[in-house]
Amino acid sequence: MRYANSSASSLPGHPDSWSYIARLTEDVATPITRGRVVGGSSAVNGAQFMRAVPDYYDEWASLGCAKWSFHEVLPHFRAIEADLDFGATSLHGADGPIRVQRTTRSELAPVASAFAEAAIDAGHPWVEDLNGADSAGVGALPLNIVDGIRQNAGAAFVEPVAERPNLYILDQTRVNRVLSQDNSVVGVAVQRGTESATINADQVVLSAGALNSPQLLMLSGIGPGSLLHAHGVGVVVDNDAVGRNLMDHAAIALPFAVRADFRTPYSHPVAEVSLHYASDRHAGPGEDMRMFPYLHSMRTMLTRTGPSRGHLKDAIDSVRGFHPVRALGSLRGTSLSTMRHQYRHRNDLAIHCAIGAPASRGRLAIDSADPEAPPVLEYRYLSDPEDRSRLCGAVRLAVELLHHRSFGAIGALPTADVDLRRADGRELDVWIRSNITTAFHSVGTARMGSANDDKAVVDQYCRVRGMQGLRVVDLSVLPLLMTRGPNATAVMLGHRAAALIDQFDP
Numbered sequence: 397m398r399y400a401n402s403s404a405s406s407l408p409g410h411p412d413s414w415s416y417i418a419r420l421t422e423d424v425a426t427p428i429t430r431g432r433v434v435g436g437s438s439a440v441n442g443a444q445f446m447r448a449v450p451d452y453y454d455e456w457a458s459l460g461c462a463k464w465s466f467h468e469v470l471p472h473f474r475a476i477e478a479d480l481d482f483g484a485t486s487l488h489g490a491d492g493p494i495r496v497q498r499t500t501r502s503e504l505a506p507v508a509s510a511f512a513e514a515a516i517d518a519g520h521p522w523v524e525d526l527n528g529a530d531s532a533g534v535g536a537l538p539l540n541i542v543d544g545i546r547q548n549a550g551a552a553f554v555e556p557v558a559e560r561p562n563l564y565i566l567d568q569t570r571v572n573r574v575l576s577q578d579n580s581v582v583g584v585a586v587q588r589g590t591e592s593a594t595i596n597a598d599q600v601v602l603s604a605g606a607l608n609s610p611q612l613l614m615l616s617g618i619g620p621g622s623l624l625h626a627h628g629v630g631v632v633v634d635n636d637a638v639g640r641n642l643m644d645h646a647a648i649a650l651p652f653a654v655r656a657d658f659r660t661p662y663s664h665p666v667a668e669v670s671l672h673y674a675s676d677r678h679a680g681p682g683e684d685m686r687m688f689p690y691l692h693s694m695r696t697m698l699t700r701t702g703p704s705r706g707h708l709k710d711a712i713d714s715v716r717g718f719h720p721v722r723a724l725g726s727l728r729g730t731s732l733s734t735m736r737h738q739y740r741h742r743n744d745l746a747i748h749c750a751i752g753a754p755a756s757r758g759r760l761a762i763d764s765a766d767p768e769a770p771p772v773l774e775y776r777y778l779s780d781p782e783d784r785s786r787l788c789g790a791v792r793l794a795v796e797l798l799h800h801r802s803f804g805a806i807g808a809l810p811t812a813d814v815d816l817r818r819a820d821g822r823e824l825d826v827w828i829r830s831n832i833t834t835a836f837h838s839v840g841t842a843r844m845g846s847a848n849d850d851k852a853v854v855d856q857y858c859r860v861r862g863m864q865g866l867r868v869v870d871l872s873v874l875p876l877l878m879t880r881g882p883n884a885t886a887v888m889l890g891h892r893a894a895a896l897i898d899q900f901d902p
């Protein structure tokens with residue numbers, strides 16, 4: 397699991413993951429995965445460690461959350477990282493526990509280099525630092541990978557303090573609900589195997605992630621009153637906002653093959669460059685779209701673990717509860733029909749295209765008062781027509797990049813089951829709808845807002861409205877989705893929230 401290029405433990409249905417069915421649109425449902433280990437999803441993720449642009453945090457602050465402006469969060473971004481390329485600067489830190497580095501431009505893998513050259517010829521600038529202040533364009537991905545090892549949040553922050561006498565790590569233990577009396581927290585109910593227990597506490601911080609924290613709030617009586625009532629959960633705080641505002645990056649994986657004898661050396665990461673740009677529909681600051689090419693085939697990602705080679709069958713056999721082909725397709729974001737079509741191409745690669753700042757919003761709900769029952773996830777991707785046309789534009793751009801002469805030397809060939817270059821708008825729309833996938837970047841389900849915003853779930857100190865002693869500190873609280881992966885922001889959020897608790901509510 398610690399090898400960043402190894403994806404077997406990221407497969408939905410793997411024993412180290414929480415796996416759910418996500419309804420992406422009315423027609424498409426797919427298995428999704430979240431890390432079920434110390435470090436959470438940061439232990440199984442793609443290790444792209446990217447900040448949003450400064451305007452993103454300022455927009456968040458403008459929603460009555462002044463403590464989260466770029467000026468306020470920058471010291472925390474600097475504190476969590478050791479940027480091995482830029483060192484200590486006004487933007488970067490050199491001493492934090494998460495080491496971040498990029499592949500130098502001259503050492504990019506051929507596929508990454510071809511993609512960057514094609515994007516530059518299409519008018520996008522080369523960006524030296526995608527975590528810099530002005531970072532629209534194509535550049536090398538900041539990755540929290542050093543010597544092939546993913547610097548996950550558990551290894552960076554928990555392992556070094558695991559022996560502290562005031563820290564107890566209960567493994568294999570699930571929180572079932574938060575317990576309260578008269579709207580004050582009194583503890584949590586937990587379960588380990590068949591054993592149940594209560595842990596008393598007058599302060600609880602939920603960090604179960606954007607899918608499980610809102611579920612836990614609902615199971616604890618905090619959420620839409622009618623929904624809780626329907627499932628026999630006593631209502632403690634009636635708040636319709638819990639579970640609303642579910643956002644993630646709706647995405648498409650544009651499949652392509654390269655020459656049969658061509659392989660990216662395994663020493664290269666799974667992705668090395670990324671393009672960020674504003675679509676012609678984008679009105680706000682910064683960029684709203686992103687895309688990057690995968691450098692390794694699915695087979696390589698599933699069978700290589702660090703320096704050794706495993707068996708595809710072992711990876712596939714680890715999948716429980718889903719058809720393995722569905723699990724494989726979900727991980728790369730490839731639909732079943734494209735998977736079948738691609739199966740002949742052993743060196744299947746893809747350009748991942750995503751709507752960074754989607755207009756569509758989904759929702760999360762409980763389906764039962766049983767903590768073991770999975771939450772219902774309705775992402776409602778493409779429900780806003782703007783998102784459909786933006787994704788169409790992205791696919792057209794990606795197809796053009798693939799046809800650039802820079803890809804010629806490696807024999808790149810789109811392998812979608814329709815000719816996307818010739819497809820008209822309607823055909824493209826149909827292809828996108830049936831191949832839509834997700835980036836596993838869910839946020840927003842317990843939204844932060846100003847103290848008098850009754851559509852918010854937490855205030856800017858992450859305190860749950862209507863409940864004394866309860867905080868949510870994870871990506872559930874983001875009011876907006878950023879164009880980049882959210883992991884760096886999740887780590888910053890934990891660091892910032894800890895400082896706010898120390899400062900204002902020790």
Ligand SMILES: Cc1cc2nc3c(=O)[nH]c(=O)nc-3n(C[C@H](O)[C@H](O)[C@H](O)COP(=O)(O)OP(=O)(O)OC[C@H]3O[C@@H](n4cnc5c(N)ncnc54)[C@H](O)[C@@H]3O)c2cc1C
Nearest residue numbers: 436437438441442443444571604605606608871881882883
């Ligand atoms: C396959 C994959 C690839 C990704 N790639 C990237 C990437 O390259 N870059 C990027 O920025 N982001 C990426 N992400 C997203 C990123 O990893 C997450 O956004 C980030 O880890 C923070 O997520 P979170 O706050 O939702 O919580 P999580 O990281 O999911 O953590 C939640 C934790 O709570 C635990 N938990 C949940 N429920 C309970 C319960 N009831 N009782 C006890 N414990 C519980 C879980 O086991 C987990 O440890 C990826 C995610 C996945 C799944």
